[in-house]
Amino acid sequence: GDFGYVHLRDFYTDAEEARSLDLLFLEQYNKMRTQGYDGRGLIIDLRLNQGGRLDFVDRMLALFVRENVIGYYLQEGDGERTPIRIRPAGRIEDDPIVILIDEKTDAGAVLFAAVMRLRRNSLVLGHHSGKHGIVHGLIPYRRNHLISVPDRYMIGPDESNLHGVGIAPVGDAYRVNEALRTSTSDDSAESFEAIRRQYAASERIFRSLIAEGAVNDPLIARAIALMNTRVTR
Template sequence: MVVLRKGILPILFAVVISFAGTRLVACAGPVWPSDDEQRFLEAYRDHVGDTATRDQYDRADKLFVEAVQVLSDTYVENVDRPTFVKTAITSLETLETEDHTPIGVVGAALDDSLHDLDPHSAYMSDEMFRRLQESTEGSFAGVGIVISQDEDKQIRIVSPIDDTPAARAGLQPNDRITHIDGHDMKGEPISEAVRLMRGRIGDAVTLTVLRKEDSFDVTVKRARIEVPSVTASIIDNDLAYIRVSRFDASTLDQTREYLGMLNDKIGGTPRGLIVDLRRNPGGLLDSAADIADQFLSDGLIVATEGRGERKMRSYEADRSEYFKGVPMAVLLDRGSASGAELMAAALRENGRGVIIGERSFGKGSMQRIMPLTAGGGLKITTGYYTTPENHIVQGNGVVPDIEIKLEDEEDFGREVDLEHALPPRRRDPRRVLASMKAASCERDINVTRIGKAATNDAPAETEGDEVVTELQRDTVLECAVGYFGDGQLAVYRDQVEPLLRAGL
């Protein structure tokens, strides 16, 4: 097993580019089809357009054979190659693709077959690689708006981001985008609107906007849009609050900046520290481990486990600890996944913080991005994450110490509810120590935003596919504030803290 020291990672593992801790691994070398694979190569030709060339067929043949070899060598579980190829042949009859080139058909068949293994493995085209790279950099080339889709299936502007082309062009909340460069957007998914609005920096895009009864065109030039992933506040003058909405390449720097500001502005030892990881879907594994390390001076943060429970890598804490000795609460909910779950587990299992909220999503598998010499590449599940106490989050989630039940709780599927989800392995034997309704600990709190958050509500999703809702009273946060004072949860503090320090 290799122990990685964050910040001095070996170059071999330095390129981390995708959602949920995915890593980039290059693949090369000659590949030859087996008899089963040859049957696929013959079968897919019946689904290709008439204009395909010999070179296109050769490239697609190589793509499929190489992909099957890579999958066989690296997937987290043993793959029966003949069965996988048979599934790919069967999928040809029901492919949903508009690209009938050889690469288009083979890529679609691979994608369908990989989804049959687990919901996170997939085939990725070159364009998908580019967009994935953008999503982990914390910035992208676009116009700078937060959008949603309304009940009439129209693209609605929730808000323009300050100091972006959209804001300077005068776009306003509740404007409807009816066309993008002439493309009718009525009924189109948000992902299509995102695709059309993004592009190269400096290139212009024309938006047809409906504002009340008036329709007009706005032409804006795309620019580099920075999307913050961290916000912070001071609550009731002496509680430090920091929210991390995802883990990308810029999250660590933002976190350090805000932690420094909190330390300076509170001007003494805070009464408590709240780290909010609710609705955080994860991101880069290195980023999540690095941010956990800001609160730990030593100890294991996370490890990875591959096929046959073989230990692969581990991440150890090695930094100075912010707010050392200050009581900490970590907020989780059912939307907290992957890196957010690992960070919360690391803080609790190292005796650093109590978890308040809901059991998390349970996405504890690791994917690697593997470029193929024939073009595109595979996103393949290659391992499981393990916590400091060797528990596995996959399928289990992280159980809170103190559970907060929401009155308006709605149905929400977790990882185990996804089709073809990988089965759980070892789970954390912990149980909820206390449970209560959120409404029972409502309290008025004074929230003072700091930094950029003081003037901008910094959305978590920008030109993305998340429907943004109106702000409501945050009763879970109010419960957490009460934990550090005289609220309903304060009665549990003296019981939970000793257990936390003892690692129970």
Template sequence: MKKTNWVELIQFWMTAAVILMLTAGSVYGAEEKTYEALKLFADVLEELENNYVDEVKPEELVRNAIMGMVGNLDPHSSFMPPDAFEDLQDDTKGEFSGIGIVITMKDGILTVVSPIEGTPAYEAGITAGDIIVKIDDVSTKDIAMWESVKKMRGPRYEQVTITIIREGAPAPLVFTLKRDMIPMTSVRSAIPAPGFGYLRITNFRMNTLDDVVEQLSELEKQENGLKGLIIDLRDNPGGLLDQAIRISDLFIDKGIIVSIKGRIKKNNQEFKAHPNFPERNYPIVTLINGGSASASEIVAGALKDNSRSLILGTTSFGKGSVQTVRPLNKDGFGLKYTIARYYTPSGHSIQAKGIQPDIRVEPGTVEQAPKDDSAFDLILKEKDLKNSLKPEEEAKNKKKTQKDAEIEKLNKDIQVKRALDILISYGVFSKINGTN
């Protein structure tokens, strides 16, 4: 192919576009500006082909230009080569090996949205808001999102080193992580106290709704049903929109769940709740934090605005935009771009604002009060007496299971503990007021 062929091809399509505009009687305004911009692009391409110090591949110049064009729209829009487009499908469908973090470009800086629970990044202590400045000693300045994802993924058990800047840390933090398979399980549950349930949703994948329904059914089998539920969406980076909507619908019988509004009318949608059988009338406290993004913010916003749940924790991430993904050609290129914004049932956009908690509680653990030996006589209890009979449950010499250890961990989590206290208090006051 001759060097001028690419330029001639662009000029051909420009001429065809002008003819179509003339036929339609509209050659001025926006169309004329588009034509002038395309002409400028063709001129630059021709100049570089003919005179750049090294020989250039025009198809690479065009692709890089497209990447720049799309990447400058917003942090969530991107033009993806085949391998990056394939990786995008893996995020919600199949397994992949990596370190387990969700990232975004925030003001051109590679930033952690949240670590995925149970992954190398999560276990190492990487947190939402961390800024990744290097991957294997390669700077992330001006790196494309798909490139950074590709660098952090790789064969299982192979190591990757990332350097992070964290607010409040006096120096950069270096993490050497061993890649592992990223877990597809997104839901788990526990019973932190008799009659009360804990439902943890780590992300929204293709089977998340089925897992939520299954776990809920188990929790609701308790004697006298559920008295209250804690839904934990902390560090949940989001995922599939339809899963978030259908999970919200499990707890809301009527009203709007979320609305989507874009520049083009066909992208406008409104999703409404439907009556549930069985009804779920128990009180709910939903936990969120700065790592709760996108689909998890839709759930939290729907439950909050429909007065179905109290929201506890810290302000969520604030990703309130909707993306669509389009395959472009047989070579496997893809285009992801923003088409609309999310709006909560009350009509508020969460973009760059996030969901505000009803009760703000910072993360932490419940510390055991120190024992004052000098005052032992003031706090002496029956259980402290020599040869005192043990409680019945201890007398049964029940072994501590992994489930017990998980519940113990939950009860030391300040935010979970506060949520449980609220639910228990609600039940007590309901009885006092005769509403139960």
């Protein structure tokens, strides 16, 4: 089987789209299944994703958890924390997952990655994320108007403060990056070209990878090499 790749540009849904983000994601996931993806490994690209609706983050997380767990916390200005539980939807429980982040990954996308990195068989690769971790609420302003005001802080499932800190690739990702340095470093164009040729030769490689030139992307190439080594938690 081949690897799956999905790029989430944000945690919103287009105004004309009636379905929520999790259903759109599942549609793409099931499409990849029909194209030969067998759960071998899924790359979720959150680079340039600056967040969105927190309820969409919750629905996306629900696809990947097995049990009713505390996904994260929301902290009031006085320091009181409210645990937010994620109820499992049980759709994508076992797939190994590599999440890609960069400096533009922010807010709800950082929260999603922070929760997912503690999931079994999930790793985070890339660069240190953005550091915005404030939830905005809506309050009435004049007639028929609402204004957005910051009212709570995002706290990770390990009770780490995300605001002003963000997240970095952690755990096995550091070890894997070091282990792959000689074969898949950013300076090794030949290694990336070899990976590109290997996967371009596969008849079942997903069109989204080839169409967007994703296998020429150094970080995606590293994620593919990582999953080829079967390095998991």
